[in-house]
Amino acid sequence: MKQLPEQLTKPFDAQSVEKNIYEMWETSGYFNPDTLPRTDKGSYTIVLPPPNVTGTLHAGHALTATIQDIFIRFKRMQGYKTLWLPGTDHAAIATQSVVEKKIYKEEGKTRHDIGREEMLRRINEFALESQNTILSQLRTMGASLDWSRLAFTLDDKRNLAVRTMFKKMYDDGLIYRGERIVNWDPKGQTTISDDETITEERAGKLYTFKYSKDFPITISTTRPETKVGDTAVAVHPEDERYRTYVGKTFDVEFAGCPISVKIIADTAVEKDFGTGALGVTPAHSAIDWDMKERHNLESRQVINEYAKMYGLKNEELNGKKVTDAREYIVNWLRESDLMIHEEDIVQNIPTAQRTGAVVEPLPKLQWWVNVNKEFKHFGKTTTLKQLMRDVVASHEIEILPGRFEKVYFNWIDNLRDWCISRQIWYGHRIPVWYKGDEIYCDINAPKGNDWKQDEDTLDTWFSSGLWTFSTLGWPSETQDFKTFHPTNVLETGHDILFFWVARMILFSTYALNTVPFKTVYLHGLIRDTQGRKMSKSIGNVLDPRDLSHKYGTDALRMALIVGNGAGNDLKLGEDKVKAYKLFSNKIWNATRFVLERTADFTSPVSLTKDDEEEYTKWQAIKKDITSDIENYRLHLASEKIYDYFWKTFCDVLIETRKTRILENKDTASAQTLLLTLLREQLVVLHPFMPFITEEIWKYVKSEHDNELIISSWD
């Protein structure tokens, strides 16, 4: 370091160094635990939450990649055998609908015009392209992922894992086929799970009316069009008003359709709501379906998969959309003088998360995971729900921030059976075959020609739920699986706690009798400066690629981390990223100065008392930062190193030692202090700002030093 390197005489240019640095890391083999030089501290594993292959990297991905990369780099420098495993998610419904829309727009064709095989080929093509984009974007974030272990939720290995898991659960009686009310998405033409619906508040009307003039009971509904499918009227057993009618059946003509209505008493009815009497439509309401089961009622479906009326005696109704049918029946009620009251109310309507369509409850034969069924599990009788609950209650899995434990328990306690079959083509096909009345479930197809495989595919979360171990080779007993499972930290957004985190806990505890990870670290959402969600329609999206190009990846990473505590939403504005670009410059310039002032430096000397004191103070700071990272307080750790570098190292230490060096007072000690502090700070800064620190490291490291990425933390 006698001569100041040419590079350092110019201002820092992040763009020009990032690509080369990343290539150096990637070819070095340091991302791969098998070729990592120092691994004396045991294994440390994180699986990357696989991004959907539907789009490009957004600010949330940038955040998740940064947090995990910090943990991984920190542990790698401490000497752990670190594995950060990358992959992508086929995101079944989302991906298929993106491609379907694209094809419809460009060619005016539906998936049925194109056919299953060709459609799947096209979706795969799209997925592959999208995957490449996403992976290259992860590289620009500096993510030190082991690319040699890249996985995809829909590749052959993961497909084997899925089939194996399905078969095991089927044999244990935990997966069953059953008919009941499902959430049907009329736009996506598939069932969806409860978690895939979003309830929206909408203005609605509560209509109070009688089926006919001579019908004795007045009922209320928000969906008059379903009333042509009514098979009962339910009242509360203790309701005096209706007691005399219970058990009787009335045949009436309603809107041109004959219906037969039995009066039943059921405690699910609220006496004080509306008239205290409820028209029961088993085929189009989940509560009504349950009442049908309890009272052995008829069920009559009057709405089809396209949310249109069908099978009715009144031909005018058939083929009408539900909203039009509602208007028709309301008018009929008014004209027939049967409408008693109309009231404006706000109602909660379930809609499909992916397509936005209003969910139509329909009775369907589907595959389910039974979460309440007792079964023998490694010698103990338990349920899936219980397994999921226990490992968190016992703190075998720690959820951060802790408040999400309550959210998790709340979800578990209200959990109903999970509908896992989907009527779309893109996904893992259900490994079940039919021949007449026979059903065959196995990992592979049965022998013989007459078997026909179930047409449905599995919920995408069924495959991503296996992610911590399907990526490590399960069901084979691989070395990877033995070394890296259970994983250490699962870092993801709190919005997928139920979808994904809970399902991983379910599958891992069930199949392996072990937790999938020890710690769950949940980050918040990234919002714009006004606290709104980033969305294309508002136009407030900050693209991480733009920010990275403009200010450098290191600056972006710092902006995402500093002050962003676990679980909290982050309001991100460009100003914040800019501020950390200035910090990059500060580091760069400070390095230039230190190297200039130590050009004649030969070897370290023992420090003067003052210098020794400063070094001791720094060591305390470093210890503090280490403890912050170990305790998942990245927002504090990053702020502390920023603060020390700028306020103490630059503003105080460089300024005072500069004078001493100029005046030639204890020069060697001052030089030793500055160089030592600079080097040690680069180490601490590296997980947060990997590019600039690795670049500078070239100029300050001694000959026998390794690259910074594998330099020792301590």
Place this chain on the structure above:
RNA sequence: GGGAGAUUAGCUCAGUUGGUAGAGCAACUCGUUUACACCGAGAAGGUCACAGGUUCGAGUCCUGUAUCUCCCACCA
């Protein structure tokens, strides 16, 4: 209806186990041929939402109130 969170400087947010209120940005004053104006020095700015309580001591713990945000839920 149930649950969770937030409320601290003009703005964005820290404040780990209770011990004299912090940072960044913005604004103000002064300075800069000496690593960096992508800078430095300085000053200013807060009844920690409100009301009680526990404590020698509360931004921090407890109770209640208000406002906002989010999640869950089959009042038709």
